[in-house]
Amino acid sequence: MSDSVSRIKKSDGIIIPEDVRDQLLLTTLSDDELNQKMLGPMQKTGPMFWTAVVVLAAIFAWGLYAWGYQIYWGFGVSGINRPVYWGMYITTFVFWVGISHAGTMISAVLRIFKADWRRPITRGAEAMTAFALMMAGLFPLIHVGRVWKVYWMIPYPNNRHLWPNFQSPLMWDMIAITTYLVGSSLYLYLALLPDLGMARDNSTGWRYKLYRILALGWRGTEPGWHKLETALGIFAIVIIPVFLSVHSIVSWDFAVTSQPGWHSTIYPLLFIIGAIFSGLSALGSILVVVRWGMKLDFFLRKEHLDNVGKLVMVAGLFWLYIWFASLIVNWYGNMPVIRELMHDEFSGEMAPFFYTMMIANVVPIILLMFRRVRRSPILLLILTLSVNVGMYVERFLLVSGSLLRNYLPFNWGQFRPTWVSLSIVAMTFAGFILFYMLFTRLIPYVPVWEVKQGRLRYGTRLVGRVQVPTITQVD
Amino acid sequence: MTKTINLMGLFDDDKATSAALDDIYELGVRDDQITVISSIPYPEQALGRHHVWVRLPFIVLAGAFVGFLFGYFLSAITPRLYPINVSGHPLSGGPPAAIITYIFTMLFAVISTFIGVLWEIDVPGFEKKFYDRKVTSGQLAVVLEGLPADKEKAATAAMTAHGGQDIRRPEKITL
Numbered sequence: 001m002s003d004s005v006s007r008i009k010k011s012d013g014i015i016i017p018e019d020v021r022d023q024l025l026l027t028t029l030s031d032d033e034l035n036q037k038m039l040g041p042m043q044k045t046g047p048m049f050w051t052a053v054v055v056l057a058a059i060f061a062w063g064l065y066a067w068g069y070q071i072y073w074g075f076g077v078s079g080i081n082r083p084v085y086w087g088m089y090i091t092t093f094v095f096w097v098g099i100s101h102a103g104t105m106i107s108a109v110l111r112i113f114k115a116d117w118r119r120p121i122t123r124g125a126e127a128m129t130a131f132a133l134m135m136a137g138l139f140p141l142i143h144v145g146r147v148w149k150v151y152w153m154i155p156y157p158n159n160r161h162l163w164p165n166f167q168s169p170l171m172w173d174m175i176a177i178t179t180y181l182v183g184s185s186l187y188l189y190l191a192l193l194p195d196l197g198m199a200r201d202n203s204t205g206w207r208y209k210l211y212r213i214l215a216l217g218w219r220g221t222e223p224g225w226h227k228l229e230t231a232l233g234i235f236a237i238v239i240i241p242v243f244l245s246v247h248s249i250v251s252w253d254f255a256v257t258s259q260p261g262w263h264s265t266i267y268p269l270l271f272i273i274g275a276i277f278s279g280l281s282a283l284g285s286i287l288v289v290v291r292w293g294m295k296l297d298f299f300l301r302k303e304h305l306d307n308v309g310k311l312v313m314v315a316g317l318f319w320l321y322i323w324f325a326s327l328i329v330n331w332y333g334n335m336p337v338i339r340e341l342m343h344d345e346f347s348g349e350m351a352p353f354f355y356t357m358m359i360a361n362v363v364p365i366i367l368l369m370f371r372r373v374r375r376s377p378i379l380l381l382i383l384t385l386s387v388n389v390g391m392y393v394e395r396f397l398l399v400s401g402s403l404l405r406n407y408l409p410f411n412w413g414q415f416r417p418t419w420v421s422l423s424i425v426a427m428t429f430a431g432f433i434l435f436y437m438l439f440t441r442l443i444p445y446v447p448v449w450e451v452k453q454g455r456l457r458y459g460t461r462l463v464g465r466v467q468v469p470t471i472t473q474v475d
Numbered sequence: 476m477t478k479t480i481n482l483m484g485l486f487d488d489d490k491a492t493s494a495a496l497d498d499i500y501e502l503g504v505r506d507d508q509i510t511v512i513s514s515i516p517y518p519e520q521a522l523g524r525h526h527v528w529v530r531l532p533f534i535v536l537a538g539a540f541v542g543f544l545f546g547y548f549l550s551a552i553t554p555r556l557y558p559i560n561v562s563g564h565p566l567s568g569g570p571p572a573a574i575i576t577y578i579f580t581m582l583f584a585v586i587s588t589f590i591g592v593l594w595e596i597d598v599p600g601f602e603k604k605f606y607d608r609k610v611t612s613g614q615l616a617v618v619l620e621g622l623p624a625d626k627e628k629a630a631t632a633a634m635t636a637h638g639g640q641d642i643r644r645p646e647k648i649t650l
Binding site: 030031032035155157161162163165166167171172175176178179182183186187189190193194197198200201202212215216217218219220221222223224225226227228229230231234235238239241242245249449452453456474 | 510511512513514515516517518519521522524527529531532535549550553554556557559561564567568571572574575577578579581582584585586588589591592593595596597598599600601602604606608610611612613650
């Protein structure tokens with residue numbers, strides 16, 4: 001007997017499996033109650049919330065100081081030196097771009113496939129994309145060193161005949177990330193309009209003024225809805241190739257060079273799959289924390305955690321496969337410098353990082369195969385955080401680890417991050433969490449209109465004695 | 476000249492709304508005089524309204540085409556206007572130009588989708604409009620604009636017969 005049927009409720013001989021009873025889209029709450037279930041927690045901020053805000057803001061401010069210190073004293077204080085020219089900054093940049101990928105994955109891909117379980121979690125995922133890209137976007141500014149000259153990358157006619165080199169992958173990077181940030185932010189905002197209208201109608205004071213401006217006068221007329229849905233459909237289709245191209249381009253920053261370990265055709269695939277793996281894991285962690293912090297158990301149920309856990313597991317298996325495909329080719333190629341890099345990872349000075357990566361990534365993949373694990377918020381939190389530690393280390397090994405060795409052995413070296421680079425990296429983590437926390441209290445975290453719309457699609461019917469959910473094709 | 480009025484009624488569900496709209500159409504009220512406001516999207520024509528013409532896909536295609544031209548101009552034309560000689564490399568290469576052109580095509584497609592839909596749904600618009608805040612509580616509002624005054628009674632009766640509530644001559648409110 002399956003797990004779900006073993007825990008049933010009998011009522012007049014009808015069997016209602018627990019899975020069916022617990023489905024969000026079968027809720028019988030009124031629209032008003034649903035509105036309040038979302039708006040209520042947004043206005044509750046206890047001492048714990050403000051303590052976290054102060055601590056995160058302090059870390060962020062310290063990071064800004066470190067950045068200022070670096071600007072004043074020069075780039076050398078970051079610890080970046082020959083041969084590791086791309087250290088913590090580019091590692092963290094790749095990590096944040098990776099995190100941003102789950103938003104599109106969850107929102108756009110699942111929207112196209114009409115996966116209804118996505119409904120309450122799409123906004124959280126889209127917001128994660130936007131904030132992660134903001135943090136990623138800081139690193140090119142930080143990494144150029146002379147940040148005040150960054151406008152030289154903008155193509156505009158000038159009397160010095162400075163013109164961006166469009167053959168440079170760094171130029172592709174800037175344009176691709178800007179495109180993805182613009183696309184993700186507009187996608188997030190567009191789907192927000194109806195909920196901002198709902199928040200406006202149920203608010204007073206400064207919140208009313210804020211939502212009134214942000215809602216842009218949204219009413220919810222029939223043509224308005226129809227056009228909005230058309231636009232969201234177009235966005236979902238357009239944003240997917242953008243999201244695939246962004247991480248491909250980030251990987252080409254590395255792969256188009258002749259650096260050993262980087263020059264590989266499998267890099268775009270490894271980056272994309274790794275990005276989805278780490279992004280979905282970050283989403284899993286965030287959902288558990290927001291669910292606990294805002295008491296959103298009503299919207300973010302175990303069915304959603306379960307499904308996110310499944311996606312993390314599947315993405316993890318793909319990542320493992322691509323990683324192994326990359327390894328086996330390098331292994332049999334047996335090029336001296338690659339052999340040295342692999343030796344460093346398996347039994348040399350990078351071995352602690354390598355084994356951390358493998359354990360932190362592979363153990364969650366195995367454990368997430370179990371339904372009970374996926375449905376346990378605390379276990380899901382621990383495992384998804386573990387994946388993100390693993391994926392950060394993976395990026396570190398790819399970016400900085402590979403640079404330790406090259407074709408000229410006299411040019412081999414070491415890398416030690418300094419307090420400056422670590423502070424700046426910490427700044428982006430604190431900034432991400434801080435902005436995300438403030439977002440959850442200002443903007444309806446759950447797309448309430450999508451949940452209400454989902455209810456229109458969902459119902460139940462009897463198959464024999466068992467009540468099963470049915471989906472009506474209404475959109 | 477016939478005197479016209481505006482009329483608004485609230486309904487609890489979609490079936491009652493569509494039934495009331497059928498009766499209102501029979502009074503000779505045109506589609507462009509009727510506005511249905513709801514808190515969720517309903518399938519097209521579910522409420523008995525006519526097909527909504529959406530220009531958005533054409534706007535997006537036009538935007539993408541402009542982006543394509545702009546991207547191609549930047550990546551393949553401008554390097555010849557501002558030549559940078561890098562150890563004998565060609566001034567512009569096909570694959571890098573393809574990447575830049577592709578990204579700008581997508582960027583302009585995204586931006587034109589956003590601007591296009593805002594233009595199509597007529598926002599931002601902060602002027603006073605016919606609206607009822609009970610819509611966010613799940614009710615559907617039917618607004619009849621420019622209704623001949625002599626049809627007010629019949630329209631009110633049509634709404635009442637299908638469970639219409641709070642039927643009134645509405646005031647425009649600030650959203």
